[in-house]
Amino acid sequence: MNDHFDTLGISHKFRDEDAAQLERRFHELQRRYHPDRSATRGETAVAESLEHSSLINQAYRTLREPMSRAKYLLSIYGYSVERSKQVPMDLLELVMNVQEFVEQMESGVKLGGELLSIEQDLSTRIAVHKAEIDSLRDEWDNITDHSAPGSEQRIEEQKILEALTRSLATRSYLQTLYETLAAAKEGKTLVLKH
Amino acid sequence: MPLQISLPGQEQTGSKVVGIDLGTTNSLVAYVEAGEAKVIPGRDGGLVPSVVTLDDDGAVMAVGTPAKRRALIDAGHTIYSVKRLMGKSYTDVKKDSGMLSYALVPREEGLVRVAIGNREYTPIELSSFVLKELKERAEKYFGEPVSKAVITVPAYFNDSQRQATKDAGRLAGLDVLRIVNEPTAAVLAYGLDKKKNGIVAIYDFGGGTFDVSILKLTNGIFEVLSTNGNTYLGGDDIDRRLMELFISQLQRIEPNFAPTAEELQQIRQEAERAKIALSELQHVTVDLQLPRLAINYKRNVSRGELEMLARPILDKTKQPCIDALADAGIKASGIDEVVLVGGSTRMPIVKQLVQELFGRKPHDSLNPDETVALGAAIQASVLSGGISEILLLDVTPLSLGIETIGSMMSTIISRNTTIPTIAKEAYTTFADNQTGVEINVFQGERDLVQDNRHLASFTLKGIPPLPAGAAKVEVTFMIDADGILHVSALETHTGIAQQIEVKPSYGLTDAEIERMLRESILHAKEDIAARRLGEAKTEGERVANATEKVLGDIRRGEISLSKESLASLKVDQIIDSLYALRKVLSTDDAKEIKALTEMLEEVTEPMAHEILNASVSQALTGKVLSS
Numbered sequence: 034m035n036d037h038f039d040t041l042g043i044s045h046k047f048r049d050e051d052a053a054q055l056e057r058r059f060h061e062l063q064r065r066y067h068p069d070r071s072a073t074r075g076e077t078a079v080a081e082s083l084e085h086s087s088l089i090n091q092a093y094r095t096l097r098e099p100m101s102r103a104k105y106l107l108s109i110y111g112y113s114v115e116r117s118k119q120v121p122m123d124l125l126e127l128v129m130n131v132q133e134f135v136e137q138m139e140s141g142v143k144l145g146g147e148l149l150s151i152e153q154d155l156s157t158r159i160a161v162h163k164a165e166i167d168s169l170r171d172e173w174d175n176i177t178d179h180s181a182p183g184s185e186q187r188i189e190e191q192k193i194l195e196a197l198t199r200s201l202a203t204r205s206y207l208q209t210l211y212e213t214l215a216a217a218k219e220g221k222t223l224v225l226k227h
Numbered sequence: 228m229p230l231q232i233s234l235p236g237q238e239q240t241g242s243k244v245v246g247i248d249l250g251t252t253n254s255l256v257a258y259v260e261a262g263e264a265k266v267i268p269g270r271d272g273g274l275v276p277s278v279v280t281l282d283d284d285g286a287v288m289a290v291g292t293p294a295k296r297r298a299l300i301d302a303g304h305t306i307y308s309v310k311r312l313m314g315k316s317y318t319d320v321k322k323d324s325g326m327l328s329y330a331l332v333p334r335e336e337g338l339v340r341v342a343i344g345n346r347e348y349t350p351i352e353l354s355s356f357v358l359k360e361l362k363e364r365a366e367k368y369f370g371e372p373v374s375k376a377v378i379t380v381p382a383y384f385n386d387s388q389r390q391a392t393k394d395a396g397r398l399a400g401l402d403v404l405r406i407v408n409e410p411t412a413a414v415l416a417y418g419l420d421k422k423k424n425g426i427v428a429i430y431d432f433g434g435g436t437f438d439v440s441i442l443k444l445t446n447g448i449f450e451v452l453s454t455n456g457n458t459y460l461g462g463d464d465i466d467r468r469l470m471e472l473f474i475s476q477l478q479r480i481e482p483n484f485a486p487t488a489e490e491l492q493q494i495r496q497e498a499e500r501a502k503i504a505l506s507e508l509q510h511v512t513v514d515l516q517l518p519r520l521a522i523n524y525k526r527n528v529s530r531g532e533l534e535m536l537a538r539p540i541l542d543k544t545k546q547p548c549i550d551a552l553a554d555a556g557i558k559a560s561g562i563d564e565v566v567l568v569g570g571s572t573r574m575p576i577v578k579q580l581v582q583e584l585f586g587r588k589p590h591d592s593l594n595p596d597e598t599v600a601l602g603a604a605i606q607a608s609v610l611s612g613g614i615s616e617i618l619l620l621d622v623t624p625l626s627l628g629i630e631t632i633g634s635m636m637s638t639i640i641s642r643n644t645t646i647p648t649i650a651k652e653a654y655t656t657f658a659d660n661q662t663g664v665e666i667n668v669f670q671g672e673r674d675l676v677q678d679n680r681h682l683a684s685f686t687l688k689g690i691p692p693l694p695a696g697a698a699k700v701e702v703t704f705m706i707d708a709d710g711i712l713h714v715s716a717l718e719t720h721t722g723i724a725q726q727i728e729v730k731p732s733y734g735l736t737d738a739e740i741e742r743m744l745r746e747s748i749l750h751a752k753e754d755i756a757a758r759r760l761g762e763a764k765t766e767g768e769r770v771a772n773a774t775e776k777v778l779g780d781i782r783r784g785e786i787s788l789s790k791e792s793l794a795s796l797k798v799d800q801i802i803d804s805l806y807a808l809r810k811v812l813s814t815d816d817a818k819e820i821k822a823l824t825e826m827l828e829e830v831t832e833p834m835a836h837e838i839l840n841a842s843v844s845q846a847l848t849g850k851v852l853s854s
Contacts, residue, residue, distance in 0.1 A: 060448045072610040
């Protein structure tokens with residue numbers, strides 16, 4: 034079974050060595066397989082090229098954007114960022130604090146310094162995870178002979194992918210908290226305006 | 228006579244693929260010859276007004292310029308701006324029906340219909356008459372049958388509107404190889420010879436629709452990044468504001484003034500003329516002669532006045548531009564060129580607005596009327612294996628989704644996804660032995676399905692009777708390169724393809740199209756006769772009206788002729804011929820009408836001559852003389 038990396042003929046990495054490679058491959062393949070190329074070759078040829086061209090489009094759409102590419106790569110190796118999204122234990126306290134603040138803001142309490150410090154805390158943590166994700170991706174990309182998706186992975190591969198899944202899940206969770214807080218703040222200014 | 232041998236690879240008779248711009252106001256057909264796209268001309272230039280006259284029994288009397296003329300004397304049978312009705316219901320368009328000079332059928336559900344004489348028509352059939360005219364024009368030009376075409380649509384057209392356009396092509400006897408988005412077609416024409424690379428924005432403001440598209444050009448790949456627009460916004464709306472202004476002023480003179488359909492047409496065409504002239508001039512004189520009221524309404528309209536009326540309409544083009552940029556992930560400053568397309572972009576105020584929006588002077592040297600048709604011709608050449616170095620990668624303009632619990636829209640294909648694209652959804656049964664599932668498909672960006680456009684209901688049939696939840700049906704939604712949805716289904720346990728029954732909400736079923744196709748073949752002969760009659764009647768009325776006007780002017784002394792010249796005119800003979808023509812004009816005898824029209828023209832020739840000599844030619848030029 035071909036995955037999106039196979040479809041576009043690129044290796045199973047988070048980033049391409051040549052940033053323009055992905056788009057170039059996409060264009061080359063569409064030049065060959067787009068339905069416009071088979072319009073004169075009968076219905077079967079058109080139907081096949083529709084399917085093929087759709088797959089190329091889907092692959093390019095998924096791999097072009099770093100976040101969806103990371104999630105996709107993890108998924109074909111059997112890791113799900115979505116499924117790892119329970120509240121991480123070390124964030125429990127932070128989560129409860131944010132919830133409390135949001136409730137206070139919703140009931141009209143004006144928050145000052147403590148809000149600023151929790152926002153600061155969130156930003157710092159997000160930045161830490163971002164750095165961790167970056168270095169884990171590099172670590173993976175530096176491996177020269179990856180196990181194929183679907184086959185058993187080596188211990189050092191497993192370690193990277195597990196850590197990356199956790200870190201992505203946590204960062205996504207932190208991001209949500211940050212946005213919830215921001216939304217509550219917006220809501221408050223709206224309330225004050227009335 | 229030598230034998231005709233066609234070798235493989237050699238161009239065969241009837242293999243030409245043309246590009247068609249089916250516009251709200253005007254349509255064109257174009258073709259690529261020796262690597263160059265050209266508009267196929269008719270007797271009166273390249274533009275065919277998208278106007279059709281039908282008789283009471285459904286035969287086509289006139290299409291294009293003759294029909295536009297006919298609108299002034301037979302408005303109820305003459306249909307224009309039909310593109311605005313494509314894929315719409317009566318409810319969608321009834322607010323504008325007061326300004327139409329033809330009648331819509333007031334039925335709420337399904338595709339809107341137009342009532343003409345004893346029959347009702349879908350916009351699909353009405354569009355097919357214009358397409359047929361273009362097809363014939365191309366056939367006359369090539370001297371061989373033409374059966375394949377690429378037709379353009381506004382980029383923001385939804386699935387129903389695209390399907391409607393494709394069906395109209397089918398009814399016209401055309402195999403529609405591709406539906407292409409107008410702004411994308413325009414970029415093909417713009418970028419083909421320049422071999423440009425970079426980001427281009429197209430601002431396409433036509434007679435009835437507005438589109439904005441952002442494209443990335445890379446060595447012959449034309450990749451659409453995003454598109455946005457409004458399929459019910461165009462130059463027509465500006466004409467309408469002008470019409471409202473004229474009518475309200477006429478009502479100040481004549482409080483009970485309610486325009487007849489013909490008068491409405493006259494006002495409409497005068498409004499359009501004034502608007503177009505004001506792109507060049509600062510002032511224009513509007514001249515409406517309404518014989519019924521004995522009013523000769525003359526008024527000066529300034530460009531500033533027009534711009535004030537147009538501004539609120541033009542302002543509605545701003546948000547789609549902002550949204551398109553956001554979806555493309557590009558700032559206005561990242562655009563390398565802004566290209567203007569569509570007749571309405573001739574207005575200086577539009578150029579100014581585009582400049583404000585994008586912060587740069589737009590590229591306006593393309594012919595805004597022809598560019599889209601030329602691009603369609605280029606795409607036609609690409610599809611038929613002619614031009615091979617370019618490739619278009621377009622997107623679907625609207626998100627596609629299905630109805631889920633709580634009437635929520637569950638998006639399965641997002642807007643601006645590159646097409647073709649496929650999405651698969653798994654369905655199961657919720658009752659024991661359930662053998663059918665209904666899927667409601669919508670297009671739009673809102674959360675609740677009722678705020679989006681219902682495209683169709685798909686009913687899956689013949690699911691094997693199993694306990695609830697045991698049958699699993701995988702439904703594949705594919706949007707093809709035309710931007711048109713196809714749905715197929717597979718029961719995953721048995722691997723059996725499932726039957727799907729499609730009920731389009733604002734379109735026609737395949738069976739209806741087939742029926743219309745059969746009817747149109749049956750009607751072909753009647754159409755030719757009706758068209759001959761239509762042309763004869765239009766011409767006859769024109770000559771008769773012009774003659775009457777001149778006679779009246781002479782009688783009232785508005786045209787003064789010397790006694791000698793008056794005597795030489797044989798006025799009695801003119802009046803006799805006029806009377807005879809009038810009498811036969813109410814019959815359906817095309818031959819007789821033609822003969823008597825020619826006779827009247829003959830006997831009035833000395834009169835035209837005398838008047839010219841008397842150098843008061845104004846009243847006759849362009850009327851009797853031009854015929």
